[in-house]
């Protein structure tokens with residue numbers, strides 16, 4: 447009995463401990479244990495949205511309010527009423543149309559299967575629309591060439607800060623292999639702009655602070671477990687970069703050999719989030735690093751022309767950059783084994799708000 451009490455106490459202590467925990471890292475996809483994979487009983491964050499396929503304006507479906515919360519989270523419904531209902535009302539229809547434009551889908555205003563499949567993809571926690579300012583396709587005139595976007599007010603690192611440091615939350619106890627993935631990701635951006643990124647041992651004084659967190663971790667943007675949102679990052683000069691420790695992070699580059707829908711390529715997510723740390727928002731260009739989602743089995747670590755244009759407009763070009771950054775070598779698996787998307791302005795709205803509040 448006493449032992450039982452001890453156990454209960456231990457569980458309570460563990461559950462009260464900070465959200466900062468060790469993340470799951472796997473050297474390659476075959477090393478992910480089956481117990482950590484989603485299956486028929488263990489669902490990922492947004493699986494239930496599948497049930498709303500075919501819903502249209504005028505319908506009333508149990509649980510549809512969660513879809514409204516999803517669109518609110520990513521900026522498509524600016525304010526939710528306190529008595530949020532399951533009615534497919536005008537606000538939801540309008541949100542869906544804007545979302546469809548941003549993701550290059552037919553703007554039907556209905557939850558057709560293509561739209562639901564896109565919604566289900568894992569993605570960045572930053573919002574697509576910040577403070578009601580439309581970004582991505584929906585906010586741009588037709589035939590706009592550049593599809594990259596910025597945070598409201600176009601924040602960037604000031605001109606006297608071109609040599610930035612980054613540090614890792616010490617409690618994560620990351621291995622050198624994991625740290626190297628981030629170094630590679632920073633390298634993608636330093637190739638094209640006159641900035642450098644160096645690892646600092648002093649986390650508290652580093653310009654960019656990187657940490658893996660679980661659930662609620664104090665910035666109003668709780669992580670949601672396997673898939674759903676994967677990470678988020680704040681606009682300059684905040685430097686805060688958070689990743690969901692619940693993901694099955696793969697640190698090698700063999701993710702394209704996997705048919706597992708929950709394996710997430712760490713470097714792909716890191717390259718995307720660093721774009722936010724430098725001031726980029728989401729892009730509607732599917733090949734761009736700053737596209738909000740990434741399909742399962744995908745490794746996408748090379749900047750596309752859209753990313754390069756966007757970041758060079760903020761910081762200028764690296765004199766050594768020869769303009770040949772690959773845009774056509776993205777590796778993509780075309781099977782329909784499920785998709786996860788990384789990126790969109792993962793909770794950008796909230797990030798900016800949080801950034802304003804905290805900084």
Ligand SMILES: [Zn+2]
Nearest residue numbers: 663665667688
């Ligand atoms: Zn966070």
Ligand SMILES: [Zn+2]
Nearest residue numbers: 570789790791
């Ligand atoms: Zn993003």
